[in-house]
Amino acid sequence: MSCAINSLSPQPLWQFFNTICSIPHPSGHEAALRQWITDWARGRSFTVFQDATGNLIIRKAASLGREQCQGVILQAHLDMVPQANADTPHDFTRDAIQPYIDGDWVRARGTTLGADNGIGLAACLAVLADEQLTHGPLEVLLTVDEESGMTGAFGLEPGVLEGDILLNTDSEQDGDVYMGCAGGVDANITFPYVAEAVPCEHQALNLTISGLRGGHSGINIHQGRASANRLLAELLVAIESFPEVRLSEVSGGTLRNAIAREASALLTLAPSALPSLRQLIEHKQQQITAHYQGVDDHICLQLQEAQLPKRVMSQELQHRLSHALLACPHGVVAMSQEMTDVVESSTNLGVIETHAEHIYIQCLIRSLSQAGREAVASRTAAVFTSVGAACEFSGAYPSWQPDPHSAIMQLLLESHQRLFGSLPQVKVIHAGLECGLFKAHYPHWDMVSFGPTIQGAHSPDERVNIAAVARFWQLLTEVLRHIPKKRAQHL
Incomplete structure (x- = not known):
């Protein structure tokens, strides 16, 4: 495995991503990675459980004084697309991905990198590991089999998750945020x-x-x-x-x-x-x-x-x-x-x-x-x-229909402006995200999707921009710091 990416910033995120690359996890073969995450989370005394479909859910208590904030679900999928060049012998069920730095990018040797959605997954784990970050109640939802059938999203049962806001980390363009997606x-x-x-x-x-x-x-x-x-x-x-x-x-x-x-x-x-x-x-x-x-x-x-x-x-x-x-x-x-x-x-x-x-x-x-x-x-x-x-x-x-009144979208726009001096582009993505399926059982969730620049996803040309990962991390943590309190319910 490459140790070079371990020194990239933000270091905890890249270290998690390096570990993710070392554990084979194509669609349908996420068990080993899921077990590693489970053991890691239990070692830090987080609440961890697996649902009947194989999705992994981790809970982290709110920071002191932030207990009344709206609950946030950080969401990523565990699996990756297995694609290799014809001249690259690679068994995705047994062999580790070999990431390396190529100028401003990280890519893999002859195969898909798995930055889709491994960077988002690494960011979720880095948030859990960060003891200095202030936030409200957190849940991390890691779904299975997103790439080959969205099995995890289909199988997510109502009433399992307690949060109010879902942050999907499965988008692939720095400077864009998504409020809708295609169905398929x-x-x-x-x-x-x-x-x-x-x-x-x-x-x-x-x-x-x-x-x-x-x-x-x-x-x-x-x-x-x-x-x-x-x-x-x-x-x-x-x-x-x-x-x-x-x-x-x-x-x-x-x-x-x-x-x-x-x-x-x-x-x-x-x-x-x-x-x-x-x-x-x-x-x-x-x-x-x-x-x-x-x-x-x-x-x-x-x-x-x-x-x-x-x-x-x-x-x-x-x-x-x-x-x-x-x-x-x-x-x-x-x-x-x-x-x-x-x-x-x-x-x-x-x-x-x-x-x-x-x-x-x-x-x-x-x-x-x-x-x-x-x-x-x-x-x-x-x-x-x-x-x-x-x-x-x-x-x-189903498709994920845009909500023009989304409060989390407004917060993300304000956070982006504060950090980078500009507003991101608000878009609807033609790729399929799991958000539309989540809405079926959690219609009250306010959702948004964002992520770093990933090019060539689903092919051995896949690469992720290093600077964009740093900005993605800044934006994610800034949003978490400013999640508002729950609205008072009037009887």
């Missing part, structure tokens, strides 16, 4: 695999697409970055001009909420078709390079010899699959008519997998409105069901 739903599509024997005298080639930037399907979806899955669909349709080229397997992306960075197709073909296929791929490489210049500059298409498979898809399935993938909505569907430069609805063609009996596709649909979400879902279902695939939806979560 997963589209799960399956094509039954209809197999045929590999034609005689065919050879096998693996077509790969790599070198893409990828990114967060909520934060980066409007930036025009390439999707390896969408490029794969374009290539598969183009290859149909060669009937002697057959498709055996397709794969691309690993997470529904990450823009696919790599994709591949296992092909078989007659040797006579190889020169024409290579010429087509070279032509497509030139087109793609020109189209994404300045946005995604390192896209690489390759054809490599492969072991001959035992089966290929029927030509009819190959046609239906290729054209459905190309027709599948991907990217920004609509911009908000109420807020400038805010995405209203989008969808991400996130995962393509070939299994023994079927081909599986997963998209994540996001929208600020339920009507927008349902409209994109209907379009997605129409594309796939019209060609004989099954399309089911799961994991729907």
